[in-house]
Amino acid sequence: xxxxxxxxxxxxxxxxxxxxxxxxxxxxxxxxxxxxxxxxxxxxxxxxxxxxxxxxxxxxxxxxxxxxxxxxxxxxxxxxxxxxxxxxxxxxxxxxxxxxxxxxxxxxxxxxxxxxxxxxxxxxxxxxxxxxxxxxxxxxxxxxxxxxxxxxxxxxxxxxxxxxxxxxxxxxxxxxxxxxxxxxxxxxxxxxxxxxxxxxxxxxxxxxxxxxxxxxxxxxxxxxxxxxxxxxxxxxxxxxxxxxxxxxxxxxxxxxxxxxxxxxxxxxxxxxxxxxxxxxxxxxxxxxxxxxxxxxxxxxxxxxxxxxxxxxxxxxxxxx
Numbered sequence: 135x136x137x138x139x140x141x142x143x144x145x146x147x148x149x150x151x152x153x154x155x156x157x158x159x160x161x162x163x164x165x166x167x168x169x170x171x172x173x174x175x176x177x178x179x180x181x182x183x184x185x186x187x188x189x190x191x192x193x194x195x196x197x198x199x200x201x202x203x204x205x206x207x208x209x210x211x212x213x214x215x216x217x218x219x220x221x222x223x224x225x226x227x228x229x230x231x232x233x234x235x236x237x238x239x240x241x242x243x244x245x246x247x248x249x250x251x252x253x254x255x256x257x258x259x260x261x262x263x264x265x266x267x268x269x270x271x272x273x274x275x276x277x278x279x280x281x282x283x284x285x286x287x288x289x290x291x292x293x294x295x296x297x298x299x300x301x302x303x304x305x306x307x308x309x310x311x312x313x314x315x316x317x318x319x320x321x322x323x324x325x326x327x328x329x330x331x332x333x334x335x336x337x338x339x340x341x342x343x344x345x346x347x348x349x350x351x352x353x354x355x356x357x358x359x360x361x362x363x364x365x366x367x368x369x370x371x372x373x374x375x376x377x378x379x380x381x382x383x384x385x386x387x388x389x390x391x392x393x394x395x396x397x398x399x400x401x402x403x404x405x406x407x408x409x410x411x412x413x414x415x416x417x418x419x420x421x422x423x424x425x426x427x428x429x430x431x432x433x434x435x436x437x438x439x440x441x442x443x444x445x446x447x448x449x450x451x452x453x454x
Contacts, residue, residue: 145229145232146229146322147226147308148219148313148314150409151405152310154406159221166220167221173205174209176421177205183437184199189437196280200283204245207242208239211235212312229303236294241287244286244291247346247386248283248287248341248345250379250382250386251345255279257353257375262356262359293333294334294337302324303324311409316334320334343391378426378427382423382426389411389414
């Protein structure tokens, strides 16, 4: 069948975990709903602290705010439909809606990878060039880097949509995944998908490994600079300023790189285990990141303590 033929499928069905027994549907939907609510609340708290506190309105926190927005939008793109699949047994999604979801899934993933690279550049400038930091990482320069992350992130997902949308989809409409992913969709096309899978894989590797290369270079330079610090206390303090970002970077990059590489060197997993891994690296970072920002960043913790103490004082004064 030629690529130009009209697709016969009018909508798709999100299968989720194919091996999951129906009596676990309620438990899984409740767990996913908890993850979604926790993600929204945690990121909303950080966003509120940023808006209300001038002390947090600095270049590195501008990056984190954009990461917060990206995390919330990614979770909102993916979670409601899979929750509906298990809560209401409604996994259907329109043909156009599935491709829109695919676009946003890959778009927000690309933007997040680049934002993490920008955050690494910020730490590199702060530690390796402390006297020039404020002239290098001005609000204008940070805005350009962040805007570039959002704009460059459009290229790959748009190319995926343009290439995948016209394919003939005339067989099964069941997507064995928890959301509309490029591989999961193009697998259903009635044509040879190799010419579509390799460009998508190359793009994913460019985004992941390109951003990771910037991060590795930045942190190698940071390590060298930190080791030159004479006092052990000074070294620990400098390392502590980087630890939140390192945790976030590890959560985002390591499982993704493992998943992409394992699928291309014939390391086989069961479908359910592969989907569990994908959902963990897709949904856990947006949920955990706010905790890392707040609990591992002294400046954010100080602001949070002040807000809590002020709230207690206001409550007591209201009672009296």
